[in-house]
Amino acid sequence: MLSMYDYAAIERKWQTRWDRDRLYRAADTSEKPKYYSMEMLPYPSGDLHVGHAKNYAFGDAVARMMRMLGYNVLHPMGWDAFGLPAENAAIERGVDPAVWTAENILNMRRQIRLMGTSYDWSREVATCEPEFYRWNQWLFLRLFERGLAYKREAPVNWCPHDRTVLANEQVIDGRCWRCEHLVERRNLSQWFLRITDYADRLLHDLDRLGGWPERTRVMQRNWIGRSEGVAVKFGVDGLDEPIEVFTTRADTIYGATFLAVAPEHRLVQSLRGIVSPAHSEAIDRFASAVRSKSELERTSLMAKEGVFTGAYAIHPLSRERVPIWLANYVLAEYGGGALMGVPAHDERDFDFAKRHGIPIVQVILPEDAEAAAPLEAPFIEDGRLIASEGFTEMSSPRAREAIAARLAAMGAGEPRVTYKLRDWLISRQRYWGTPIPIVYCDACGEVAVPDDRLPILLPPRERVTGEGSPLGSIPEFVQTECPKCGGPARRETDTMDTFFESSWYYLRYLDPHNDRMPWDPQRAAHWMTVDQYIGGAEHAVLHLLYSRFFYKFFHDCGWVSGSDEPIERLFHQGMVLRDSEKMSKSRGNVVGIDETAERYGVDAMRLFLMYVTPPEETSNWTDAGISGRVRLLNRIWRVSESVAPVPSPRESRDDELPAAETDSDKALLRAVHVVAKSAIDETLTRRFHYNTTIAKLDELVNLMTAASSQPVTPALQYAVRMLPILIAPFAPHIAEELWERRGNQTSVHLERYPEPDARALAVEEITLVVQVNGKLRARISAPAGVSEDEALALAMADPNVRAHLDGRELRKRIYVPDRLLNLVA
RNA sequence: GCCCAGAUGGCGGAAUUGGUAGACGCGCUGGUUUCAGGUAUCAGUGGUGGCAACACCGUGGGGGUUCGAGUCCCUUUCUGGGCACCA
Numbered sequence: 001m002l003s004m005y006d007y008a009a010i011e012r013k014w015q016t017r018w019d020r021d022r023l024y025r026a027a028d029t030s031e032k033p034k035y036y037s038m039e040m041l042p043y044p045s046g047d048l049h050v051g052h053a054k055n056y057a058f059g060d061a062v063a064r065m066m067r068m069l070g071y072n073v074l075h076p077m078g079w080d081a082f083g084l085p086a087e088n089a090a091i092e093r094g095v096d097p098a099v100w101t102a103e104n105i106l107n108m109r110r111q112i113r114l115m116g117t118s119y120d121w122s123r124e125v126a127t128c129e130p131e132f133y134r135w136n137q138w139l140f141l142r143l144f145e146r147g148l149a150y151k152r153e154a155p156v157n158w159c160p161h162d163r164t165v166l167a168n169e170q171v172i173d174g175r176c177w178r179c180e181h182l183v184e185r186r187n188l189s190q191w192f193l194r195i196t197d198y199a200d201r202l203l204h205d206l207d208r209l210g211g212w213p214e215r216t217r218v219m220q221r222n223w224i225g226r227s228e229g230v231a232v233k234f235g236v237d238g239l240d241e242p243i244e245v246f247t248t249r250a251d252t253i254y255g256a257t258f259l260a261v262a263p264e265h266r267l268v269q270s271l272r273g274i275v276s277p278a279h280s281e282a283i284d285r286f287a288s289a290v291r292s293k294s295e296l297e298r299t300s301l302m303a304k305e306g307v308f309t310g311a312y313a314i315h316p317l318s319r320e321r322v323p324i325w326l327a328n329y330v331l332a333e334y335g336g337g338a339l340m341g342v343p344a345h346d347e348r349d350f351d352f353a354k355r356h357g358i359p360i361v362q363v364i365l366p367e368d369a370e371a372a373a374p375l376e377a378p379f380i381e382d383g384r385l386i387a388s389e390g391f392t393e394m395s396s397p398r399a400r401e402a403i404a405a406r407l408a409a410m411g412a413g414e415p416r417v418t419y420k421l422r423d424w425l426i427s428r429q430r431y432w433g434t435p436i437p438i439v440y441c442d443a444c445g446e447v448a449v450p451d452d453r454l455p456i457l458l459p460p461r462e463r464v465t466g467e468g469s470p471l472g473s474i475p476e477f478v479q480t481e482c483p484k485c486g487g488p489a490r491r492e493t494d495t496m497d498t499f500f501e502s503s504w505y506y507l508r509y510l511d512p513h514n515d516r517m518p519w520d521p522q523r524a525a526h527w528m529t530v531d532q533y534i535g536g537a538e539h540a541v542l543h544l545l546y547s548r549f550f551y552k553f554f555h556d557c558g559w560v561s562g563s564d565e566p567i568e569r570l571f572h573q574g575m576v577l578r579d580s581e582k583m584s585k586s587r588g589n590v591v592g593i594d595e596t597a598e599r600y601g602v603d604a605m606r607l608f609l610m611y612v613t614p615p616e617e618t619s620n621w622t623d624a625g626i627s628g629r630v631r632l633l634n635r636i637w638r639v640s641e642s643v644a645p646v647p648s649p650r651e652s653r654d655d656e657l658p659a660a661e662t663d664s665d666k667a668l669l670r671a672v673h674v675v676a677k678s679a680i681d682e683t684l685t686r687r688f689h690y691n692t693t694i695a696k697l698d699e700l701v702n703l704m705t706a707a708s709s710q711p712v713t714p715a716l717q718y719a720v721r722m723l724p725i726l727i728a729p730f731a732p733h734i735a736e737e738l739w740e741r742r743g744n745q746t747s748v749h750l751e752r753y754p755e756p757d758a759r760a761l762a763v764e765e766i767t768l769v770v771q772v773n774g775k776l777r778a779r780i781s782a783p784a785g786v787s788e789d790e791a792l793a794l795a796m797a798d799p800n801v802r803a804h805l806d807g808r809e810l811r812k813r814i815y816v817p818d819r820l821l822n823l824v825a
Numbered sequence: 826g827c828c829c830a831g832a833u834g835g836c837g838g839a840a841u842u843g844g845u846a847g848a849c850g851c852g853c854u855g856g857u858u859u860c861a862g863g864u865a866u867c868a869g870u871g872g873u874g875g876c877a878a879c880a881c882c883g884u885g886g887g888g889g890u891u892c893g894a895g896u897c898c899c900u901u902u903c904u905g906g907g908c909a910c911c912a
Contacts, residue, residue: 215906245912335911342912611838620837628849691849696849773893
């Protein structure tokens with residue numbers, strides 16, 4: 001595709017000059033109000049594709065708009081540089097992850113710069129550098145000191161392919177979220193962060209995040225999964241210790257006809273001791289059968305399998321004997337790993353009871369039912385209690401309170417709040433991550449590495465031998481001395497989950513070269529919170545929840561001030577598909593940055609990515625589509641070049657609205673201000689629907705092109721003068737070049753965005769729609785502000801309107817000034 | 826199963842508050858420019874009927890509220906995303 005102007009040369013020229021002039025450096029002190037605008041930092045996978053480009057095109061347009069609206073904008077970029085792909089490259093191809101990562105960063109940085117983005121590169125961070133990850137270690141030690149980092153043996157998800165432990169959140173349908181291999185269960189001693197201590201705050205403060213998409217807040221709310229209920233103790237016949245179950249439906253307690261216990265429950269061993277050898281054997285058989293199944297098989301089984309233990313619990317209220325079962329559908333990790341089975345009022349318990357011949361006792365009646373009838377299906381809603389001793393006739397909500405109170409008075413139960421959220425497992429048996437700064441001493445036990453010995457450096461990859469725990473295979477790394485007693489000790493060989501560093505990196509941008517602290521609290525006080533964060537919806541829970549947790553912790557420590565939420569406004573941009581398919585290397589349909597920039601130019605690419613769809617929608621890359629943006633840029637170039645600058649040294653400052661004599665001049669001035677208004681509105685309402693702004697730019701350029709075939713008027717002069725400023729946030733290179741060619745000495749990106757002018761936007765003549773009985777019958781021209789009576793007179797003069805009224809009398813008329821007149825006959 | 830989004834011409838989309846449905850672009854058709862292709866430019870482009878004026882139909886389907894519904898309400902189908910033995 002031919003271009004009228006040499007975009008390649010222009011884009012290169014300005015990228016070099018902006019860089020030389022440090023145009024986008026953010027000042028840490030400024031008269032202007034601050035604005036912290038950020039895109040999620042990329043993993044340096046190797047190549048940027050147009051999916052990344054969409055994210056950065058939008059983020060950059062927002063940053064540029066805010067700058068041109070008078071804000072001191074911080075717009076940084078960095079690299080989420082630790083992680084599995086680098087390590088896989090090492091395993092598969094023998095490349096050093098550090099080298100592989102550094103090369104990828106080099107290439108992707110080049111590509112991001114190639115896009116003409118306005119990042120402040122002086123603040124760039126890469127999480128794999130010791131200057132960064134020493135603060136991971138420092139922060140870990142602070143968590144450790146405050147009891148928020150702890151080690152425990154726990155069943156974990158083991159991916160046999162990646163040879164690593166995955167967080168529960170990283171297991172998708174029983175498979176590794178990255179390599180999709182089936183996940184197994186293993187016991188290992190692991191480091192956890194006590195995010196559950198913050199569950200209530202993380203939940204409640206969601207209500208304050210008005211600048212976040214509702215769906216993201218809903219997802220986090222569900223993820224935290226708070227339930228209020230009662231922990232009820234059921235004594236066990238023949239055992240000193242009771243079994244504790246959690247229920248949200250204490251009102252159904254008289255319908256409990258069995259207890260169901262997870263095979264992993266710690267009392268299962270004790271139960272084996274009090275039952276017959278046959279039962280004990282059955283317990284063993286069932287427990288090991290369940291354990292041998294992967295999480296996927298176990299959770300996808302619809303059949304409610306179970307085995308009777310031979311033991312009985314005593315119902316705390318009715319004193320009846322209740323059989324204790326092991327059941328596969330009871331989760332060891334939730335609600336204490338045991339539940340009371342109420343078949344009449346819970347679907348899963350109903351299925352289980354039907355399958356195993358357990359009695360079904362109805363204790364809740366629908367409000368409108370007279371008497372109990374045999375149940376076809378469980379009744380799971382609230383109702384009126386029956387067969388519940390002194391609680392009979394109570395409503396469900398009342399009964400829940402009354403029964404909880406009775407249980408509490410008896411010492412057989414207490415109110416309890418339970419969460420789905422679990423503590424955050426951060427241990428990784430990987431090489432390419434932050435070493436956890438703990439040593440193990442036979443005499444002193446777990447000992448924190450003192451701050452002055454940080455960072456614990458990652459040893460060279462070439463020292464790693466064999467498989468399993470990579471750092472564990474390097475004796476000179478493992479062997480150390482105890483910081484406390486000086487005796488021989490062993491280092492922790494786990495490294496950290498990369499979500500650790502991505503939970504706080506936005507603070508390091510504020511103070512990237514600080515070697516005494518991760519960041520200066522004063523800088524944080526100035527720049528935080530992040531005003532606008534842009535990134536994919538796939539991070540709606542994990543990354544964003546962990547970031548909120550960390551920030552609350554930092555707030556508690558006094559390292560950040562003001563709000564204890566890190567992100568004011570969040571925006572999820574949609575994916576980019578290629579011809580309606582997901583882009584992937586295996587499909588061979590990846591649209592690369594380099595080819596696209598070369599073929600169409602960066603400005604055209606940026607415009608197209610913002611123009612095809614609203615930013616939150618999935619957009620579809622088509623090679624045909626971008627040609628429309630190339631044409632637009634050509635037209636912009638041509639019309640600008642066709643109008644010579646007015647020989648005045650102050651042309652750029654001369655933004656007085658010129659007088660317009662003709663309709664076409666008025667339309668031209670109006671179109672200029674319509675674009676300005678749209679750009680500003682889309683930015684300040686955070687809708688970012690720049691697709692509509694660019695459509696209005698098309699209209700402006702169409703008008704300018706038409707006007708340029710006539711003698712040049714002041715209105716056209718004005719439009720040509722304003723055009724580079726209007727397009728600067730969206731097509732920064734051509735904007736700057738046209739600006740310079742009109743004799744300006746300073747960057748267009750330092751200009752103020754034009755204030756929409758009410759005089760220019762005003763319309764003198766409007767089109768009034770005339771309806772008869774709600775149907776459009778005429779469009780008539782009228783002066784703006786026309787009165788209802790005048791409008792009626794004009795309408796009645798229209799033959800088509802008269803024809804449709806057909807002489808009937810007007811029963812009613814509705815007048816919307818300057819828009820519509822509806823005549824009802 | 827539950828939760829959250831969506832469904833508008835051949836295509837991407839516009840219509841932010843109940844008030845001209847289809848802005849703008851892609852594609853397509855025709856004219857001009859050109860040796861030709863491309864580029865540029867002008868015009869046309871939801872469907873049906875009509876020379877035209879114009880009429881009727883039209884925002885996934887059905888119903889409703891209203892002078893007036895893409896927009897609000899009820900219902901239903903489909904698509905996308907998320908979560909799912911959470912007691």
